[in-house]
Amino acid sequence: YVVKDSPAAIQQLVLAVDRILTSGKTQVLVVDSDSESLRQQVNLIAKQRFQIVAVESGAAALEALDSRTGIDMVVCDIDLADMDGFTLLSEIRQRHGDDAVRVVGLSKSDDRMVAARFLRAGGDEYIQKPFLVEEFNSRIFHVAAIQKRVQSLHRIAARDYLTDIYNRRYFFEAGPRLVDQALRRGEAMSIAILDIDHFKRLNDTYGHEVGDVVLKVVSSRLKQRVGARHLLARLGGEEFGIIFNGLGLVEALDHCEHLRMELASQPIDADGEALTITVSAGLAAISERETFDNYLNAADQFLYMAKHAGRNRVFS
Numbered sequence: 147y148v149v150k151d152s153p154a155a156i157q158q159l160v161l162a163v164d165r166i167l168t169s170g171k172t173q174v175l176v177v178d179s180d181s182e183s184l185r186q187q188v189n190l191i192a193k194q195r196f197q198i199v200a201v202e203s204g205a206a207a208l209e210a211l212d213s214r215t216g217i218d219m220v221v222c223d224i225d226l227a228d229m230d231g232f233t234l235l236s237e238i239r240q241r242h243g244d245d246a247v248r249v250v251g252l253s254k255s256d257d258r259m260v261a262a263r264f265l266r267a268g269g270d271e272y273i274q275k276p277f278l279v280e281e282f283n284s285r286i287f288h289v290a291a292i293q294k295r296v297q298s299l300h301r302i303a304a305r306d307y308l309t310d311i312y313n314r315r316y317f318f319e320a321g322p323r324l325v326d327q328a329l330r331r332g333e334a335m336s337i338a339i340l341d342i343d344h345f346k347r348l349n350d351t352y353g354h355e356v357g358d359v360v361l362k363v364v365s366s367r368l369k370q371r372v373g374a375r376h377l378l379a380r381l382g383g384e385e386f387g388i389i390f391n392g393l394g395l396v397e398a399l400d401h402c403e404h405l406r407m408e409l410a411s412q413p414i415d416a417d418g419e420a421l422t423i424t425v426s427a428g429l430a431a432i433s434e435r436e437t438f439d440n441y442l443n444a445a446d447q448f449l450y451m452a453k454h455a456g457r458n459r460v461f462s
């Protein structure tokens with residue numbers, strides 16, 4: 147950000163910095179039906195500079211998790227007014243999977259089996275009330291650190307090493323889920339495969355390293371153009387997959403045509419050379435209940451036809 151000498155610009159900068167700081171913070175959902183106890187935990191966790199959402203029931207906790215993305219950790223009393231912590235825990239795991247949030251249970255129960263049962267049920271930590279502040283802080287901090295590592299491993303596992311866009315594994319994992327969801331909601335969706343034309347020739351002429359630069363530049367241009375609403379992945383080599391959320395065939399075709407023309411019209415600066423590259427693409431829209439693989443195969447066949455028709459074109 148460039149700060150010009152104006153209050154509005156400075157205000158904008160402050161907001162941006164705040165957003166960046168907030169986004170990096172661990173978000174904790176604190177659940178306790180005893181408002182005094184809730185307040186105590188919120189105060190302690192706030193001192194660790196975490197962002198907090200506090201609720202007094204299991205139902206509210208589930209709602210908060212459904213509607214707010216970014217909650218990293220749930221700290222819940224096991225004896226809630228509307229449901230017990232075991233039910234809450236299993237609901238969380240069922241709805242959000244094992245890795246989305248860490249769950250810490252608290253209880254003033256003197257049943258010494260509670261901790262064992264909670265951990266066995268998939269909880270990440272258990273804290274006996276009343277607790278030492280030092281112990282509470284340390285356990286919360288420890289669990290937050292584990293969750294940061296889980297998230298960072300997830301991120302790495304989903305990315306392509308060379309280009310840092312999504313990888314093949316993530317594409318094939320997310321694809322069927324997105325298709326199902328779109329069909330269920332009656333929303334449009336299209337799937338494209340893009341392939342750089344004569345990429346082998348480029349490698350042979352300029353070397354593999356220049357080829358890698360081209361892959362990075364093409365990826366970053368595609369990423370910028372495609373945007374966060376859709377899913378872009380490198381499927382392998384010089385081949386990319388795009389899932390266009392909410393776009394039917396006509397709109398997605400228009401989008402792909404723009405991508406194709408833009409890539410063809412902006413040479414890539416690599417190793418002092420201005421390299422003009424083109425791409426071919428195949429596109430299929432989802433229509434009835436078929437599998438993700440079927441749509442992908444259809445897109446692949448259109449790609450094949452685009453190549454045979456002379457490349458630098460989109461077929462659907």
Ligand code: GH3
Nearest residue numbers: 341342343344345346347349354357358383384453
């Ligand atoms: P077409 O227009 O039919 O797609 O021809 P093409 O040459 O682009 O396709 P082909 O499948 O024959 O060649 C793809 C080449 O991509 C071959 C391979 O060496 C190269 N390649 C695959 N992965 C990488 C990579 O990570 N970096 C570089 N530089 N090249 C790669």
Ligand code: MG
Nearest residue numbers: 341344383453
């Ligand atoms: Mg090929």
Ligand code: MG
Nearest residue numbers: 341342343345
């Ligand atoms: Mg190619």
Ligand code: MG
Nearest residue numbers: 341383384385
């Ligand atoms: Mg290829």
